[in-house]
Amino acid sequence: MVIDKLEYLLALAREGHFGRAAEACGVTQPTLSAGVKQLEDSFGVLLVNRGSRFQNFTPEGERVLEWARRIVGDTRAMREEIHALKHGLSGRLRIAAIQTTLAMIETLTTLYRERHPEVQFTVLSATAEEIFQLLENLEIDAGVSYLDKEPAGRITGIPLYRERYCLLTAADAPLGNRSKVKWAEVAQIPLCLMTPDTQLRQVIDGLLRDAGGDPRPSLESNSMIVLYSHVRTGRWASVMPFRLAATLGLTELLRAIPIVEPDASHMIGLLIPSRQPMKPLTAALVEVGRRATQLLAD
């Protein structure tokens, strides 16, 4: 009864559109409209501001939405737990990760599948902000991102590893013969970097500026693949997390040179809903993460 309606409300918040929300829930638009109306009647308060189309939620609607996330999330966790008690861990684990970390996700999924072969995975590439949204909307079970600005109480961070940075460049390019370089030096050469909306770019910009430099990327992209394919030609340079560069592969020409002064690093970790107890799939991921931490330790 009520729970379905709360799901409608969550979908409406996600889609901002009665029709699309209805489709997402697998019902028709009148059904979803009626469901929301019933909620409003039962509370005696308007939850949604509409003027012939969806506008936004009333303050009361926002509060109900907050509760709905929790109640619906708990209900799913309950079902999943009981199912796991009977059939063992199965179902689909949904993870979203920022691009910087995409190459290390296999560490988690590979370990995970060894222990729970029945579980299927969905791995999404997303921005740090999107990850929070997805977590709040119960569209993913966990995120992988920076832990620096750990968020509201509704989401918990679990450290995985420290990300360190290297200069990716050809051996015969400027600085290419060094065993280590300083941030101040890196700041002097043209680089291929992520677009400024990404966390990685902001981190690198900060480090470059702290070293007195002025970041002058010769190429920007929101795709790591684009950056790497450029660098791979030997005619471009970039700053990347070490682990990512190592995974993408270094050629004979291409060198990954540690950047020092300062010896900067940022903590990467799992982001999961602060629900107690966790969904079984999520709990297993945390356990896997704990083991992965040892593998990934510097």
Next chain:
Amino acid sequence: MVIDKLEYLLALAREGHFGRAAEACGVTQPTLSAGVKQLEDSFGVLLVNRGSRFQNFTPEGERVLEWARRIVGDTRAMREEIHALKHGLSGRLRIAAIQTTLAMIETLTTLYRERHPEVQFTVLSATAEEIFQLLENLEIDAGVSYLDKEPAGRITGIPLYRERYCLLTAADAPLGNRSKVKWAEVAQIPLCLMTPDTQLRQVIDGLLRDAGGDPRPSLESNSMIVLYSHVRTGRWASVMPFRLAATLGLTELLRAIPIVEPDASHMIGLLIPSRQPMKPLTAALVEVGRRATQLLAD
């Protein structure tokens, strides 16, 4: 849909009886039976062991029960919060307290009503164990009891005041002329005490034994009223919390003599469900409790 069924399950856990549980939910017995069966079908697991009558819950049933408490509790909290947003605080605040603290509850309710006149109160006398049960079953919003052994994570304690003990006795009785007495001395005289299942009795027994005494109550009761009515005659003596004795009233004959060596005290406080956020009625009680703490401070 689902939530009603979860309520059925909670009622069944409370009553241990399909018929009574149904009555408590305001439905007929077949309806409740069908509801439980639907839950079982939807999980694909038996939740209740029955052999022509209710026996107990399966392990899966216990887990579902745990989730049900949370989900149903959150749902009620949501409704209450939205209602409070529109109409201000109203409804019924349900409190259970151990007998020792019954006389100070008015401090809370009086303060509470000053701020929220629309709220109605139900105050139950209960044992410490019953309070936990009532809290778990969502039958009360808060308890007042000892905080010494703070319990599972599902319940949070909030300190209110320290309980100290005095000898209640007639002025012309043994020890009646003293300004203070030692526990060792109290242990030598016959007393009226609570029955041994109560927290207060266990506390006092402990203190008496620590002082080398052997508690020999001349009269036991599970009612403070009984104890006090005896002591009031001037022909019996008892050990009581100071605040309680003061509230029940001291006559000219009757004296409340502080007991020292050791200067024992136990912390009394609110017990509330560890739900975040709290129900509005509960949140207001915590706020009132915070203020009361100042009034009640030694």
Next chain:
DNA sequence: CAGATCAATAGAGAACATCTATTGAAATGT
């Protein structure tokens, strides 16, 4: 101003929940 988009409404059919009455099984008392 015409066309498109969006959400609410109306009405019909299906699905579901709840009730009364009864049955079958186990516990209790004589």
Next chain:
DNA sequence: ACATTTCAATAGATGTTCTCTATTGATCTG
């Protein structure tokens, strides 16, 4: 040992509620 009582499941009927299709009315867009 047998009759009585207690308890929960089942059957069948009734009523509610949910969901759908089709449509309307309103607002935005070009």
